[in-house]
Amino acid sequence: MSVWNDDAEPFFLGDHDLQSITINRGSDGSVFGEQEHTLEVTTTFLQKVRTDEPIACAITDYGAQQIVNRIGGTVASIKNRFFGRIGRQVITDHGGIGDAAKGSTTVYASKWQSQLRNSERVGNQIDGEQVMYLFQHFMRPEGSNLPHLPDPLFTAPSSHYGHLSNDLDLGAAKITYAEFATKYLEAPGYYVQNTRAGHDRVFTIERMWSHAHDDLRTHRPLSRSQVLAPAQWDQPTEDRPRNHSVLYTNALGNVRRKTIGPDPADVRVPVTEHDVSHIKYVNEYQPTQMNIAMYSQERTNSGYRIPEVEVDLLRLITSDRRVDRDQAQQLLALEMGNAVFLSNDWNHNLVGMHFALGIKEKITPDAWNITLSLMPAIAVVGHWSPEIPPHIWDSARYAWDTETRPWNH
Incomplete structure (x- = not known):
């Protein structure tokens, strides 16, 4: 296994340097929206590691080839384990200045996209523009001083992600990345997969x-x-079943409401409200997507x-x-x-x-x-x-x- 950076402050950590590696991808309960992706590396004392630099973790070429010889597949399919940004490091000193064996350095990293929530960059919610245009806008490295942001990949046709629908003036139309992620990724039920190589892939539920x-x-x-x-x-959970009421905009630009659940006609059943009327679809994909999303949420709570x-x-x-x-x-x-x-x-x-x-x-x-x-x-x-x-x-x-x-x- 190896951990390295070949950017402005290059370093390389091999098997003789590394004490432990922990990689966390996603979480145990987040079905929709963007996902966390973090790396924790404990290595020998005082390595040449700097915050805000890129970091990669991968199986060595030799190790990956040996594994493939044993299990099959390709080196390319298994080699990459993590790519992201160094956030911080903690140095444990056991009293041995200059003796690498008497201390350790733990490096913490996360995907580059996580820093977009700290960025002051904003986007404009332009009526009629594709929703994923806004995502591409935020992911351009030159606009956020985050040089290693990847180009997002959309796994479904653009019409399945919808278009922006609003009558906001220019000031109110501005949106931060954190607001965008909640409003246009999580609320409509899209899943953003951050790959082991650091790329983002946006999935609809049907995809x-x-x-x-x-x-x-x-x-x-x-x-x-x-x-x-x-x-x-x-x-x-022990929660009772709930109905889900979805406010959405149809292809004609009309706001409609649809209620789904165990018994939509029973007013005694608790109702959870969902407003995604800020997205318009050119076909009937949105009601289908939201039906699945809400039913999925109900089954998450009871299955x-x-x-x-x-x-x-x-x-x-x-x-x-x-x-x-x-x-x-x-x-x-x-x-x-x-x-x-x-x-x-x-x-x-x-x-x-x-x-x-x-x-x-x-x-x-x-x-x-x-x-x-x-x-x-x-x-x-x-x-x-x-x-x-x-x-x-x-x-x-x-x-x-x-x-x-x-x-x-």
Whole structure:
């Protein structure tokens, strides 16, 4: 593993310098909007590290090639682990000036986009302009003195993200990035995936669903035997079901209200209000998107979920079983918000498609573990999980002679 910066103040930390690496991607409960992405590196005493500089963490070329030789895949798909900005560092001195063995330096970093919330840059909410135009405006490095901001990638057609709809005067139309993120990313239900290489990808709910279906065709499900014990799963709240009332603007520019939930006609059911009338869609995509978003929120509050699943990556990489090494390949390539499939050897409440809304990677000289915070498909994309075909006999729930696929599938 290596950590480095090849910018104005270059440094390189290799295996002999690094004591531990912790990478956090996303969280255990954030379904919509932008996501956190942080790095914590503890290294030997007084390294040449400066705040506000870029920092990258990756598997070394040699190490990545050795892993690929073992588990398959490509070096490019697994090598990058983190790219961001150095925020601060803490130096622990045990009384050995000039002796690197008698102290340590812990460096804290986050994605470059996090600094946009501290920027004074504003955007203009121009009526009729595409919503994602504003996102691109904020992500231009020259306007915010953040030189490593990436160009965002939009995974769905631009019309699916909508257009700005308002009659604000020039002064009231100005908006900060923090306000934009809440109003135009979180409120309408878009998911912003920050990749291991530091890029942003903006997903609509339907695009997350179709992307997960693409993965289902090729990915092996995660079996119970591949996860460290114990695994805890729960229903996170005791709240009563709620209706959701959505205020939106249709393609003709007319503001409409739609109520969805367990019983929209029952006035005794509590109602949560959602106002996204500041976005206009040229088709009927917005009501569809909001229906899914609100139903997802309701299921998040009442359905079963498995908040943490911990996997020993070294055990999978070194396993004699092909299925374990395939799983290691998938986990090393996993991005926040991607689908993870639980096989039939889990409890029936958990079997199926989940989304890794949080990923924690912990690396030390003798261990490499990854912890996933999972949310079921119904709570993220508003659809029940499709059937997950078994890939090993441990997870099959039928007699062996009824299997029609070839052996060693």
